[in-house]
Amino acid sequence: MKKWLSISVLSLALLVITTGCGSGQPQKVSDDSNDSKEKTVTLKVWVDEESVAQTKEMVEAFKEEHSEKDYDVEVVVSDSMKASENVKNDPEAAADIFMIPHDHLGQLVESGSIYKNTKFADVLEEEMTPASMEGATYQDELYGYPYGVETCVLYYNRSMLSEEDLTSFEKITDKAKIGINLAESVSDYQVAPFFVGNGSLLYGETGEDPEGTTFNDANGVETLNWIIDLKNNPNVVHVKDDMVSSMLDGKIAAAIGGPWNKKDLKGMGDDLGVVPYPTADFGSGSKQMYAFQGVKLFVVNSSTKAPVDAMELSNFLVNEENQLKRFELTGIIPSNQKVQESDAVKNDPVAKAVSIMSQEDHSVVMPKIPEVSTFFSQCSPLINDAYSGKIAKDDVQAKLDQFVVDISK
Structure with missing residues (x-):
């Protein structure tokens, strides 16, 4: 789950200082930009280690389709x-195309480090999930x-819980123990x-308003x-690094x-089940429990000498065929709507969940504004203190009021 947390405020500050671009945006390129006319095009692509071999194969397929160059x-x-940090250190030496978790996007845009997607908005709008x-x-x-997309899911033991038990948090905890990270770092995730599932907003309706958080509303x-009361429920157990062993x-x-826990939990054999989150009653009726959603992106470096070709390759790397290949080889859950509906995804319990x-009725896209790094630094202590009994119910409103102020900075 750590892969979806934002880089530090210090890294953000250095990014802005080093690039010297402020919130400037590189000049928009057109389809007839000079790089699309060059006979030889040199590009560098940065990818995670697990994706190197398959990306090389995809690149070869791209070259075959564009044999005119x-x-x-x-x-x-x-x-x-x-x-983000590597681009900041040396933009000219950085790759023309690189992978990022989407919550780094705002930082890169604000620093002028990436190009707008000027060519493929309509194509992606039609093919990808909203x-x-x-x-x-x-x-x-x-x-x-x-x-690709990524969220948390609910793993369960089929021998201890039935499908009917899994429909609500209350039914689960009436029958057996559930593990949640409530008392350590990353509990915020x-x-x-x-x-949000209970109706509050995180950085507004769009997730981009620094003063739009309403965690201090009713x-x-x-x-x-509700979090404070979990401490008194013997069937709610704090887990973090011991989740798999438990x-x-x-x-x-x-x-x-x-999804990162799937491999380690295979030892449960046929007892292992996985489903979307249940509902929960936070105090005023049943609501769907939400997770954070992370989106895996390719982006184009604003310093590339071949922006149109870089956009062409980026779009190719995320097309329907390649998302299916990527899922089959690495398990990355596709963002392409058709691939999500494929038998390959639907027959995989984790991918289906x-x-x-x-x-949109089960998760909230993790905010991508620079202030989100402050949110993460402030939220875990709030949750940890509530669960551990350090926050009295009489102090909840004041604590949330101050939290909302703090994370807007």
């Missing part, structure tokens, strides 16, 4: 979580090329979306009180986790 494309291993397009867009402008107060040992019957969770 001589493409020299180098595919290089580079951690997508560090791409939420993935939201993740690729900043201030109403499309920048990214979505190639799992628990903060519950506020719904937010209700949610934090599931394997049968100490808990269900747990919130992500993530596809459902990635719908």
Whole structure:
């Protein structure tokens, strides 16, 4: 789950200082830009290690489809979580195309480090899920090329819980133990979306308004009180690094986790089940429990000497055929709507659950404005203190009021 957390405020500051671009946007390129006329085009692509081999194959297919040009494309291993920092360190030496988690998008746009997607907005709008397009867009402008989505899901033990038990949080905890990260770092990733599911807003309706958080409204107060009460429920157990072992040992019957836990939980054999989140009653009726949604993107470096060709290749890398290949080889859940409906995805329980969770009535796209780094630094302590009993119910409103002020900075 850490792969979806934003880079630090210090990294953001250095990014802005080093590029010296402020919020400037590189000049828009047209379809007849000089690079589309060049006979030989040199491009570099940064991808995560797991994606190197398949990306090289995709590049070869792209070159075959565009045999009118001589493409020299180098595919290089580079951690997508560090791409923003690497671009900041040396924009000219950075790749023309690189992978990022979508919550880095605002930082890169503000620093003028990436090109707008000026060629393929209509194509992607038709093919991708609405939420993935939201993740690729900043201030109403499309920048990214979505190639995958990611959310948490609910893993459970089939021998301990029935399908009917899984329909609500209350039914689960009436029967067996559920594990959630409530008392350590990164609890914000799992628990903060519950506020949104209960009706509060995180950075406004679009996730881009620094002063638009309403976690201190009546719904937010209700949610934090619900978290406080979880401590008194013997069937709610705090887990973090011990989540997998607790599931394997049968100490808990269900747990919130992500696609990254799938491999380690296979030891449960046929007892392993996975479903979207249930509903929960936070105090005023049943509501769908929400997760954060992350969107995996390719973006184009504003320093590229071949922006049109870089956009062409980026779009090719995220097309329907390549998203299916990527899923089959690495398990990355596709953002392409047709691929989500394919038998390959529907026959994979984790992928199917993530596809459902990635719908707008089950998840909220993680904010991508620079202020989100402050949100993450402030939210875990709030949740941890509530669960551990350090926040009295009489103080909930004041705590949330201050939290909303703090995360707007």
